[in-house]
Amino acid sequence: MPFKKEVKTRDRHVKNLAQIVGGAQSILYHKEDLLAYDCDGFTIHKHLPRAVVFPKTTQDVAAIVKYCSENKLPFLARGAGTGLSGGAIPLNDEVIISLVRMKRLLSVDLENRRAVVEPGFVNLKLTNSISDKGYYYAPDPSSQYCCTIGGNVAENAGGAHCLKYGVTTNHILGLEIVLPNGDIIEIGENGIPDSPGYDLLGLLTGSEGTLGIVTKITVRILKNPEAKQTVLAYFDKVSDGSQAVSDIISAGIVPAALEMMDKTAIKGVEAAAFPVGHPKDIDALLLIEVDGISAGIEEQINQILEVCKNRNVREVKVAQDEKERASWWANRKTGFGAMGAISPDYLVQDGVIPRSKLPEVLQKINKISEESGLRIANIFHAGDGNLHPLVLFDARIPGQTEMALKVGSACLQVCAEVGGTITGEHGVGIEKREEMRFVFTDEEIKAQTDIREVFNPDNLLNAGKLFPTPGRCAEIKNEMKAAATS
Ligand SMILES: Cc1cc2nc3c(=O)[nH]c(=O)nc-3n(C[C@H](O)[C@H](O)[C@H](O)COP(=O)(O)OP(=O)(O)OC[C@H]3O[C@@H](n4cnc5c(N)ncnc54)[C@H](O)[C@@H]3O)c2cc1C
Known part of the structure; x- marks a missing residue:
């Protein structure tokens, strides 16, 4: 027609x-x-x-x-x-x-270790496109099989392997941006160090789509590590697991990844699509990966096994082959969705804490769970203190959605109180605007909204995101309440 x-x-x-x-x-x-x-x-x-x-x-x-x-x-x-x-x-x-139709890989420059992609290019496709040449793209959000690199830039996405290699901002060399008035600009150094002027690349990365629209991205690509080994450790007590995390880092080891799941999370992943047979009666597991040149790997693995033993590990094993390693990672990386197997709804939170506070914070989150009556599963990047409490609830039960939101907010408050912050990788969006007040003063928020105004003076681009706007916040909370009960 x-x-x-x-x-x-x-x-x-x-x-x-x-x-x-x-x-x-x-x-x-x-x-x-x-x-x-x-x-x-x-x-x-x-x-x-x-x-x-x-x-x-x-x-x-x-x-x-x-x-x-x-x-x-x-x-x-x-x-x-x-x-x-x-x-x-x-x-x-x-x-x-x-941006999903702007999805081309525009160029790969192995000599200078960079690639240029359109914003709708899916994260994992980049590694898949260059792995046969011995290269990969490091930031690996668990959603990497479908999320776009444009979205990763906007959120400054992290991932399991960002502990050693850094988050998205550490891998972006240049951006093409459409400004909110329609002008097209190029920012960044494209790999040339120390270009003059303001660091607009740092400003735009993680700006949650409020300053401009990313239309082309130059990324750093890395050579595949010569060797990697992966360890799975089961603990009877969360406190032993979280102490082991601190001990590993204190021993001078920087694993490529250091992930943790608690008992409720383990129940979820074992009930979902990629079970691997974790014991159901343990309180916590650690998934630890080390990579680098072959010569040093064995020694690091032995140190990690020793640390785990000293922290009363029940069982610890090293992946025997790539198939076993991949099954452990599939089990971990599909962890959020797996909560659907044990709860009708869940809300993912995303706080960051100093690693040393892990045992204390997990205890406090447990207390919040007991007091609210809502289960909280924890699946997280323990190595860099990036927690993901998953609040399990049932939106069909009146009041549970509001309770889940409250519980999520209370978890973030705990993170802020111990010197951490309210998001490690998922961004503020609309969800955590009010919680920005846990970590910024009014003046600090104003300094940032002033910058937004320079780029986005009419506030037409993604308005109402990232920063608290008191009147509208109250309105939205009421709308959420209404949506939850309708
Ligand atoms: C199961 C699951 C697991 C996840 N695991 C992780 C994880 O491990 N680490 C992590 O960091 N995140 C994770 N996420 C969150 C999410 O995948 C990331 O935030 C991702 O970067 C979003 O990409 P997207 O393409 O889906 O962006 P969208 O959701 O479409 O957009 C996100 C934001 O970016 C803006 N945006 C999108 N494209 C552009 C562009 N081209 N220019 C300007 N702004 C733009 C949007 O306006 C919006 O504000 C997970 C999500 C799920 C569902």
């Missing part, structure tokens, strides 16, 4: 936007199509967008943004929609600019 006849739009803008992006096949505007875009991985809060457009080039993005800016239409960028803090939720009737 020709677009002109078919379109019974809510407004003329949909028609104009369709013309900009090349016709009806590049825009969604029917309510039933928009439903798939009313939230991201933070499913507690939902809003329909005005429309979803699918640009194929930077020029398309710039033209859409220019149109939105001139017509004062709110807009936001979206990658795969796996964000866990609501960053891609269209709170203000936004036009969603979906």
Whole structure:
């Protein structure tokens, strides 16, 4: 059916936007199509967008943004929609600019160890595209099989192997950005050290889609380590497991990954798609991976085994082959989704604490769980103190959604109180705006919102995210309450 006849739009803008992006096949505007875009991985809060457009080039993005800016239409960028803090939720009737059709690997430069990708390129595909040449892309969020590198830049994503290699910001060399007025700029050094001017790359990475839309990314790629070994350690007491984490780092070892799961989490992963036979009566497990040149690996493994023994480990084993190692990682990396096997709903939290506070904080989280009556599973990057309490609840039971939100917030408060912070990798989005007050003063928040105003003066790009805006916050909390009980 020709677009002109078919379109019974809510407004003329949909028609104009369709013309900009090349016709009806590049825009969604029917309510039933928009439903798939009313939230991201933070499913507690939902809003329909005005429309979803699918640009194929930077020029398309710039033209859409220019149109939105001139017509004062709110807009936001979206990658795969796996964000866990609501960053891609269209709170203000936004036009969603979906980057999923800009998904090409543009170049690989092994000599200079860099690759250039479009923002919709899926994270894991990069490593898969260069592994036969002996290279990989280090940041590995557990969602890497579907999340986009554009989304990773916006959230400054982390992952299991970021303990040794650093998070996304440490692997981004250059960005092409469409500013909220439609101008296109290139920032970063593309690998040339110490370029003059402000460090806009650092500013844009992790800005949660509030300062500009990323349309091209130059990333650092790394040579595959010569060797790696993986250890699984089972503990009868969480406190012994968490002490072992501190002991490993204090011994001078920096594992590539150092992950922990508690009893409730283990129950979930063993009931889901990738069970590996963890004992169900242990209180905690550690998944530890070391990599590097072959010569040093054996010694590090022996040190780790020794540390675990000294902390009363019940059983500790080294992966015998790649198949076993991969099964342990599949079990860990699908951990969040696995909670669906033991609970109708769950809310993922994302606090960071000094590693030494791990035993104390886990105890406090346990207390919050007991007091609220909601189970909390813990699956997390223990090595860098990045906790993920998963609050298990049932949204069908009146009051449980609000309780889960309260419990999540209380966990973040504990993190802030011990000198940590409220997000390690999932971002603030809409979920943790109020909790920003746990870690910043009004003046510190203002310094940041002033920067947003310079880039995004009309606040049309992803408004209402990242920072607390008191009036609107109260409104949203009420909306959440209403949504939970409807
Ligand atoms: C099962 C599961 C496991 C996860 N594990 C991890 C983990 O280990 N580590 C981790 O860090 N995260 C993890 N996440 C969270 C999520 O995958 C990451 O935040 C990821 O970076 C989001 O990418 P996306 O493409 O889905 O972005 P989206 O969810 O689409 O967007 C996220 C934010 O980025 C903005 N954005 C997206 N694309 C662009 C762009 N091109 N330019 C400007 N802004 C943009 C959006 O406006 C939004 O604010 C997990 C999520 C799930 C569901």
